[in-house]
Amino acid sequence: MPEILVFFGLIASGKSTLAEAVARREGMLYLNTDRVRKELAGIDATERRPDALGQGIYSPEYTERTYRTMLDTTTEQVRQGGSVVLDGSYSRRKDREGVLECGRQTGAAVFFILCACSDQEVRRRLEIRARDPLAVSDGRWDIYHRQKESFEQPDELEDSQLLILNTEAEPDFLLLKIRQWLGEKS
Template identity: 35%
Template sequence: MRELVVIFGLSGSGKSFLASILHEKCGYEWLRSDVIRKQLAGLKPEESAKADYGKGIYTKEITKKVYEEMVKRAKELIDRGKKVVLDATFIKRWQRELVLKNFKDPFFILAFAPEEVIKERLKSRKDVSDADWNIYLKQKEEFEAPEEIDYCVINTNKSKEELESRLKKLLGCQLK
């Protein structure tokens, strides 16, 4: 069983859905960048902070603070014997390297879905995330290939049961 799982990918790819399965079914503590970002900004998770890409609470400086805070919280939880799942885009190499520098043997999962599925998800989303299709397209442009890590890819365009089964096999957790 892995103590730290990092689920990364573009907005709408199904990261939070996978993280929710690990949280609900395998007992992982769920650290979500969208929630942490809003907490640091003094907002409630359900409050909209919609802004253009890289603006508002989504600047590079704030993003750096969010990832550092996520790592800090993960360390504290792991030190208390908990298992943690990090849920964020991790589209930049420095973000993934921050994890590598602070944890031994993190397990990375790239969440993926066909683009037409992502477009539909983002259109109908009622969630803590403020990302929309335009944000997704900008993320896709800026995504730095994860050459510095080993990772597995999960296509999230599957049933919850199929995804639970895949995660159970990958991580060796007993589903509740």
């Protein structure tokens, strides 16, 4: 049965590191909101965009388009029998519900991995990312705080669909924990 794994959480929570590793290990299609958003805008993935949250390529309309594109691609992949890893904030309930509906319509199993860490760790990661010329995310400290205020808690998800990880642990340990959790689901 195809699976849809959604790695979600705030900026710099470690979701992309884990999502990419799981997708690579399992041979799953990997879709990242930052990459899809920039591809839709016709810009290079590593091009920095100083747009504030809610403006430019981060406007509500562009965000809608980004998540819709990811959902359409996911639906197509799952209908062909493939599994998908989705990587993005999924901070809005309606975006998570869209993935759940995709699972219902296609018969795919849907699992959510909420990635979280302390404010201090987020700041440290953002400082490192700001110096990385290959970084795809435009996340900044001010955007983190705005996103934190507007993040809708995943109350709509059943406990069996949700794994919450403190991503300050070692990545290898977290990947093992994800593998064990998913193994319990199959």
